[in-house]
Amino acid sequence: MRHFRHMVCVFAEWSLMQFLFEPLNIARHRNQRWSRPVHFGFASDIKLVPLTFREVHRAAHHFPLCVCRTSAGVSLVAVLAGEDGRNQHVDDEGRWTAPYIPFAFRTHPFRLIASGTGTSLVLAVARDGATVHADGEFAFFERDKSISEATRAVHKALSEAEAGNRELAAALLQLEALDVLAEVPAEKMGPWLRRQRCFGVQAVKLRALQAAPPESLAGLFAASPMAMELAEIIVFSHRTVMKMRRAQPDRTAEVAPGSLAEKDEAAQAWSFRRKEVDFLDYGDNLTFDIE
Template identity: 30%
Template sequence: MQDPQPITLERHGPLRWTRPVRYDFAARQALAPLVASELPQACMSLPIAFLQQADAWLVVAVLGVPPDTNLCVASDGRWTGRYIPALFRGHPFSLGVSAQGAPTLCVDHASGLVHEGPEGERFFTEDGQIAPLISQLIKFLSSVEKSRQATVRACAALHQLGLLMPWTVKVKTSAGEKTLGGLFRINEAALNQLSAESLHELMQAGGMAMAYCQLLSMQHFANMIEGARQQQP
């Protein structure tokens, strides 16, 4: 259970936080949301798919099969993959929205990484200013949020042009067939048949690069499925 709380001088001035060295918090997360800016790197080592949530579309890294297993997290909490999604790199921090509607940095008090001193990183300096490392995190998460908004627009364009098709991933194990459903992938045939006008629309929305990153990433599914098979009894 997460407990994100806005960072304030009154609450966090006397507290410290510890940089995470383990990824146990993500050990049961088989899907990780990605943003457009990280796709060129992510697609080189992780399979990527699309996922519909309510009326919105997300692009996600597929980290395990079946859905409750992250094959990139070892039993000792180490991340074993070549790329770490931005969502996890920001842990235990996230961007929230204040009562006035402004972005505000939050920290997860349930992470076990927020504590009283003397060890760890400070949230604020002695004179009450935001600590330099916290400022860096604000810039990083703000950049991720900006790219997330661009990602939503690109995914919407892909959907509106009919380029997303259902994709069911199955793996056979000694315990039976496991299925990871609810995913979508690029319909390459439909992409190749787009008119010049639709191609321009897709490029303007940032969807073309996203489509090719997803298609390129599909080569990594074989390794993902093999890893899932080896972990099954």
Template identity: 30%
Template sequence: MSQTQGAPQITGKMFLFEQPELLNIEQHRELGIDPAKKPFDFCSKIRAVPLTISEIPEASKRYPVVFMSKEEPVPLAIVGFHDDNNLFVDDDGNWENYAYIPGYLRRYPFALAGESGGGDRLAFVVDRAYEGVSTESSRKLFQNGELSDFAKQAMEFTRTYESDRRLTDQLMKALKKYDIIQPQTAQYTPAGETEPRPFTQYFGIDEQKLTALSDQQFLELRQMNIFGVIYSHIHSLANWRDMISRRMRRFKLSEREAISGARPA
């Protein structure tokens, strides 16, 4: 937490945060946070959500898990494709029952971020633009001159998430080092057809490159306990079929329309 005077500044951009501010008692003494009427409306227009390494086995049961790029292999849970529409959030802003909700979204509107000026120091951040932020809220961020119990719980979860995210970064460097993340194409064969149609591109583990690793390279990855994550990612790609079905239901499309990127008129 930062308690500097004035308006603290944050370095870089933060996914989904429209007005991130470093939390400080001078600026946010009266602020509180109420649950939003539409809890996940803030992420209803996205296609993917960042994941940490510990989330991948659970997330892989419902979402295709891919990587942002070769150079930045951030794990992502795919929640939509072709258009900016989260297929797991309904019109009331609710996340689908029993579907895993990534920690990045559960910690929102809080996060940890670097302060301007560089260094490794991280500060507690709140998105001032979040619908539930209000001076009228009974769930205050500060009480008696210090963080409230509510804010402390949020900070603890956020710190745990950040620790996992940093571990994720370290493990992803190993995948980048051995160049096993490559561009790939998802394909689907509509009913009545015999040839698969490509419908979206993503970055994933190249299984041929994986099996071509030397014994020493394989051992290094094994010692990092990363193979469970690798296999969860590979198995998760079967969920592309479910994503097609979801897009068909959401927009009342045929299979061909769903994979082509069509939208109803």
């Protein structure tokens, strides 16, 4: 029993508690097969999913990203839930509707879990009748009792992701040290957030960092490049646009025929009414503008 309690504890953070994960075992899984998930109903109540190092850029195009602090440490997570706390990317028939499926779901029913002694990670399989059954696509074990090629491939992918995640975790700690994060208020995402601790990049803090002297920024970047890139990626995922609220005159003024200079000089010469935000803010951003 102690062994199982430990396994559940590892995954409690990510709300996959509806499944019990058991270490892959010849006695337990020899006569069973597994299938890749087609239906994602099991994810319909999952609000946050941790991302792997390799999928950060791709995921940023489809989900808002946040830094999540749990008892297990810091993780970069994709926010899946809407205001009602339901995963917005799974429909009533259990189909995944977003163009990208996070790695954690694609590798279901497998996970790496801490071994009984806690010194290493072992491949574990969910007790999930939808993906683990006698008629599944792939065997867990070959007839000679060796692990099947398909199962080995998933194990390899999970192990590589785990190795990359150590780099990601280090970058997240560096991101915290840059002091650009702030806790996302529950009203930004929904009441369900009160049970989580999610951090986004706060615009005002990021601007302070951006305004640092170039030589200081270069030093920071040399020490923690991934952290600074992550700050940009998180902001990008929230589709926050930089709003430049310069004072605009009420009416159009004519300028010297057809000429303008750049930036500061241009501020004098150009005086058209439309503001930057008219062109750059499409109204679907600022979800986490927690300024």
